[in-house]
Amino acid sequence: MTVLSMKGVVAGYGGGAVLQGVDLDCAERTVTCIVGPNGAGKSTVLRVISGLLRPSAGEISMDGEAIGGRAPDEVLRRGIAQVPQSHALFPAMSVHENILMGGYLIRKDRRLLRERLDMVRDRVPIVAERAGDSAGNLSGGQRRMVEIARCLMLDPRLILLDEPSLGLDPRSLAGVAALIQELNRAGTTVLLVEQNVRLGLGLATHGVVMEGGRVRLSDTAEKVRDHPEIASLYLGGTTAPSGSTRAPAG
Template sequence: MISLSDVYGGYGGLDILSGFGIQVEKGSINCIVGPNGAGKSTVLKTLSGVLRPRRGSIVVDGIDLTGMSPTEIIRTGVVQVPQRHGLFATLTVRQNVMMGGYVDRRAAGRLRARYEELAGMFPLIAKRSAERAGSLSGGQRRIVEFARAMMLDPKVILLDEPTLGLDPQSRAVIHESTRAMNAMGTTILMVEQNVRFGLSLADRVTVMSAGAVVLEGTASEIADHPDLMGLFFGHAPEPRE
């Protein structure tokens, strides 16, 4: 479903990604982990078109996204949930979720039907639809962001640090909600600083360091890998060939 090959790119002419590559199977949950500054969020920004790669290719479901604008990429079925501050605080929960369909030219009735479907999937959306998003807790805001991302029935959802700043109870809700989105057939690529959380969700895990892949495998393979702890404490293995 997702193929990044030999990607270089970053900010202001400085490469954060150095030959990054990943293959993600359709319908799976994949998680990218690594120490701060490894380039994890840069991968998602490059995939979603916020950043343009200097070199390399990005293909999703057979479509070459390299160089496309964020709006064009959304229309191909790739949606990103940002790391934080992704809601309009003064708008209601319903208004925030409906904003997820802004690039869809379908009849308004079909978008309303999609909203009702998501309200059944995420009970918070139904219960607090008329409340302002700014009144919600951090975990509740994440649920609204998830529902908004699902408005277009995307092929791929990119999750950037979904548990950042959340308490254990909220993390459990995010875990359940991520599983629910995946159960609807959505392929999920997530970046997560909480390695334990990421390993508990993912089918496959990619470990990054200095803008490149150094380890990859199933969640259990990565959890048992002798180099994992060293990577986070300054003794990373060499990037793979």
């Protein structure tokens, strides 16, 4: 079953279209990873889905219902949560307070709030372990885990992540990747953008390659990873036939 569907989506920032007719589908319980050079429009795809940017043409639907052009809070209520790029936590507030902010939309339902808190603590142990510490005192990797945990308070159907690995050391990276896979096992559909192509396609079920505001390739993560051009462009030519290596993009 398709959770999210984009058809012919055109969007930009005023000075012409950045997305030039994007088609993209996320099936239920899949992890889709978008890769591509800088400026390809990857983050713009996430912004247009979460309602931060209005499409000028095309259709976006969630569970078959049109959501294109809806306000961000409405998109959120429909079960799409975006984990913003780094520095999204309130550094002077405790980890617990930051997590509570994620439950703002359900704050009036004390029982649901309590249930969600328990679920989040259960899935992301650092939320309980560091509950009273200021978010500003966490390491980069710990912050990223709390950022993801915070958006779980709304129990999203679809979670959008823009470069979750950015700035993380290898150990934190492994922790964040494991958390994403664990969320997916628990039933959440994931759409992420990753510069770390090896990591992103490694944890994804599906891969999408963007270039110049269009989707160039869309297939299973394995096929995208093994595609000769992708291998030579992004993965150091490991699986490409000899003599076909090119300089990395971007």
